[in-house]
Amino acid sequence: MKHTPLYQAHIDAGGKMVDFGGWEMPLNYGSQIEEHHQVRNDVGMFDVSHMTTVDFKGVEAKKFLQTLIANDVEKLKTQGKALYSCMLNEAGGVVDDLIVYYQDDENYRMVINAGTTEKDIAWINAQAEGFDVAVEPKLDLAMIAVQGPNARAKVFEAMPGVEDVAGELKPFNSASLGGLFIARTGYTGEDGFEIMLPEKSAEFTWKMLMEVGVKPCGLGARDTLRLEAGMSLYGSEMNDEVSPLEAALTWTIDLTDEDRRFVGRDALEALKEKGANNTIVGLVLEGKGVIRDHQKVVTNVGEGEVTSGTFSPTMNKAIALASVPKGSEGLCEIEMRNKMVSAKIVKPPFVRNGKVLV
Amino acid sequence: MSDIRDDRQYTETHEWILDNGDGTYTMGISDHAQALLGDMVYVELPSEGDEASAEDEFCVVESVKAASGVYAPADLEILEANEALDDEPELVNSSCYDNGWLVKFKSDGIDGLMDAATYAETLD
Numbered sequence: 265m266k267h268t269p270l271y272q273a274h275i276d277a278g279g280k281m282v283d284f285g286g287w288e289m290p291l292n293y294g295s296q297i298e299e300h301h302q303v304r305n306d307v308g309m310f311d312v313s314h315m316t317t318v319d320f321k322g323v324e325a326k327k328f329l330q331t332l333i334a335n336d337v338e339k340l341k342t343q344g345k346a347l348y349s350c351m352l353n354e355a356g357g358v359v360d361d362l363i364v365y366y367q368d369d370e371n372y373r374m375v376i377n378a379g380t381t382e383k384d385i386a387w388i389n390a391q392a393e394g395f396d397v398a399v400e401p402k403l404d405l406a407m408i409a410v411q412g413p414n415a416r417a418k419v420f421e422a423m424p425g426v427e428d429v430a431g432e433l434k435p436f437n438s439a440s441l442g443g444l445f446i447a448r449t450g451y452t453g454e455d456g457f458e459i460m461l462p463e464k465s466a467e468f469t470w471k472m473l474m475e476v477g478v479k480p481c482g483l484g485a486r487d488t489l490r491l492e493a494g495m496s497l498y499g500s501e502m503n504d505e506v507s508p509l510e511a512a513l514t515w516t517i518d519l520t521d522e523d524r525r526f527v528g529r530d531a532l533e534a535l536k537e538k539g540a541n542n543t544i545v546g547l548v549l550e551g552k553g554v555i556r557d558h559q560k561v562v563t564n565v566g567e568g569e570v571t572s573g574t575f576s577p578t579m580n581k582a583i584a585l586a587s588v589p590k591g592s593e594g595l596c597e598i599e600m601r602n603k604m605v606s607a608k609i610v611k612p613p614f615v616r617n618g619k620v621l622v
Numbered sequence: 623m624s625d626i627r628d629d630r631q632y633t634e635t636h637e638w639i640l641d642n643g644d645g646t647y648t649m650g651i652s653d654h655a656q657a658l659l660g661d662m663v664y665v666e667l668p669s670e671g672d673e674a675s676a677e678d679e680f681c682v683v684e685s686v687k688a689a690s691g692v693y694a695p696a697d698l699e700i701l702e703a704n705e706a707l708d709d710e711p712e713l714v715n716s717s718c719y720d721n722g723w724l725v726k727f728k729s730d731g732i733d734g735l736m737d738a739a740t741y742a743e744t745l746d
Contacts, residue, residue, distance in 0.1 A: 280660075295715075296686050297661045484660070488686065552664050554684045575663040575686050601682065601689065 268313035269406045269466040277480050285379035287314040289483055296484035300577040303452055303489055304618050307412035308481035309473055314378035317405045317460055318388070319371070322397035326369045331526050332391055333364065334508065336518035340366035344438040346449055349516055350508045351384070352528025356535060358502040358511070360384050363449060365438050373445070375407075375458075377498050391527060405445075406466035408459050410478060411489075413618060415456030416448075422472040423459075430457065451486065453493025453616045491574050491583065494546060494612025500557065500572045501544055501585055509535055510587070512544035512612075542587050544571065546612040547596065548622060549582035551605055559584075560599040563592035563609065570598065578615045585612065624654040624745055627719050631732075632741035635693050638719065639735060646701060647732070650723040651683060651692065651714065654745055659685035662711040667703035668725060674698055681724055683714060695735065698727040 265288040274281065279290030290311070292299055302308040320329060329337045335349035345366045351359045360380045365373040376384045385401055392399050410419050420427035429439040430446045435455070438447035445460040461469060474480070487497070496502055502511040509517070509532060517532060518524075547570070549555055555573030562568075568588030576583040584607075588596070597604040610622040626632075630640040636655035640648040656662070666682040674680035679691035680700075703725050707713060713722035736744070 291687075292660065295661055297663075484686065553666070554664055554686070554689060556689065575684075577686075 266314070268311055269463040270311040270313060270408075270470055273467050273470050274311065274480070279480070279482065282483075284314065284483060287378060289314060290480070291484045292482035293480055296482065296488070297577045299479065299481035299485035300488050302479050303412045303454055303481060303485060304578055304615070305413070307410065307414040307418050307456075307478050308485070309470070309478045310409045310411070310481050310483070310486050311407075311470070312409050312458070313406040313466065315407055316376050316378065316381040316384075317402040317407070318374045318376060318385070319400040319402060320374065320397055321371055321400065322395070323370055324396040325372055328392060328395040328397045329364060329372055330524050331395075332388065333362070334517045334526055334528065334532070336521060336524060337364060337366065337372065338521065339518070340364075342437075343367055344433075346436045346438060346447060350502070350513060351387070352508070352526070352532070353387075353504060354528060354531065355505075356507045356509075356528045356531030357504040358498070358506060358508060359387050359504065361496065361498050361502065361513075363447075365447065380498060404463050405460045406463050408461070408466070408470060408473070409450055409452075409456065410459065410473060411450045411452040411454045411456035413455060415454070415478075418473065418476050418478050419446075419457050419459070422476045422478070423469065451493075451495060452489035453495070453613060454489070455617070487572075488574050488577060491572050491585065492576050492578055492613065492615035494585070494614060496544070496585070497572060501587070506587075507532065507535055507540065509540040510542045510544075539590075541589060542568065543590050544585050544612075545588055545592060546610040546614060546622065547584040547586050547598065547607040548579070548610055548614070549584075549598070549605065549607045550595075553582055553600055553605060555582045555584040555598060555600065555607070561586045561588055561596055561607075562599075562604070563588050563596040564594055565589045565591045568592070576614060579620055583614050624652065624657065624742075625719070626653065626738045626742050628738045630719075631735035631737060633693070633695055633735060634744070637692060637695065639695055639732065642726075645730075646726055646728050647698075648723050648726050649692075649695075650718055652741070653718050655690070656715050656718045656722075659683065659690055660687045661685055662714040665707040665711045665714065665724065667705070667707065668700045670700055670702060672700045674700075683711075683724075692724060696729045696732040698729040700725055700727050702726040
């Protein structure tokens with residue numbers, strides 16, 4: 265299995281290591297629920313070095329990204345600004361979801377998922393043919409996500425010089441400091457930074473953050489946090505065969521510029537014309553138990569399926585994201601272990617910035 | 623390493639059974655099982671008087687990560703379920719052999735259980 269530069273640090277911290285798409289990663293360091301609360305109430309950090317950074321350089325970098333992804337990098341005007349987008353195939357299915365960071369019209373940085381990296385790079389290279397752009401995967405970068413209401417203050421305390429460049433950074437913006445790249449983004453519904461740094465400095469930085477009280481958190485807590493925040497996970501809410509129009513990601517598609525014929529646009533427009541059948545909603549279980557992935561959901565208008573189910577430590581109830589027919593509302597039933605149980609259909613997010621919203 | 627108690631017996635499905643010596647037994651899940659499942663968030667318990675046949679799933683423990691059935695080691699009748707777990711399912715994590723017990727039942731006898739040493743070998 266593959267290891268990140270922080271592998272030994274995880275072992276030393278008592279990490280319970282599991283196979284995560286070919287990477288041996290910490291699921292938790294004892295209690296997933298405590299780690300979850302740690303991020304909601306204070307600050308925690310995640311090793312997300314298994315994700316991949318790709319730089320795009322060249323006079324046609326902008327033009328290429330306007331073809332490659334469904335959101336429009338034209339929106340990015342100031343250095344460091346970030347944009348969330350899907351990258352589609354010709355059929356309008358999602359190849360991956362990603363964040364792209366703007367440097368200038370000839371320099372962009374993209375972060376893609378770990379499990380899709382090989383597929384993505386092959387796809388991107390194939391699309392890049394004929395464009396004057398260099399596609400450069402940065403496989404020697406580590407990434408640490410520091411998240412929680414006290415995340416920024418702790419990063420400034422642990423990492424000298426960062427406050428000078430990132431102290432005034434607005435959400436969804438980034439800054440650089442030597443080999444460090446600091447983005448005010450995340451996947452937990454809390455404030456914080458995602459920090460990209462050279463492999464060699466990863467362990468030192470991790471330890472400095474621990475020194476000031478930032479607790480390591482595993483991928484288990486990362487999943488319950490993102491689910492509470494109503495954020496989609498590639499492979500669960502969307503995949504190569506699911507359109508963003510059916511994954512509650514319509515907001516990430518920019519059709520404003522009619523001349524921008526990005527990959528998958530024709531298929532999206534056809535589906536939009538016809539009307540998408542399904543959408544993603546949130547579910548809150550009325551009784552006791554835990555909702556699990558792939559359980560059947562019966563709503564007022566038809567059948568659907570749980571795409572991500574879990575127990576919400578913040579709400580102390582089972583919650584889920586589910587793909588259901590459009591028009592589903594009110595109460596629904598979930599088939600759990602051969603029983604039908606009642607759940608309420610809600611609009612995600614469930615929790616943001618420490619507050620329950622449903 | 624897993625904690626395994628010598629005073630009781632174990633099943634292949636990682637339950638422990640303590641013979642109370644009067645035809646009644648107390649049952650829970652092993653330290654190995656609770657560690658594998660992780661943070662417990664819900665325990666679906668049977669009711670007093672419920673009967674189960676050997677190998678029936680008569681109880682479910684659910685962690686954040688997964689749901690896991692608990693199986694009857696013999697034909698049995700439930701005498702008591704640990705109601706403390708309704709409010710504090712995490713007792714199964716923190717005290718799987720004591721306060722985190724699941725049920726007490728009566729049975730005419732149980733075959734095929736492992737002693738602590740044999741169970742320990744299966745975990746290697």
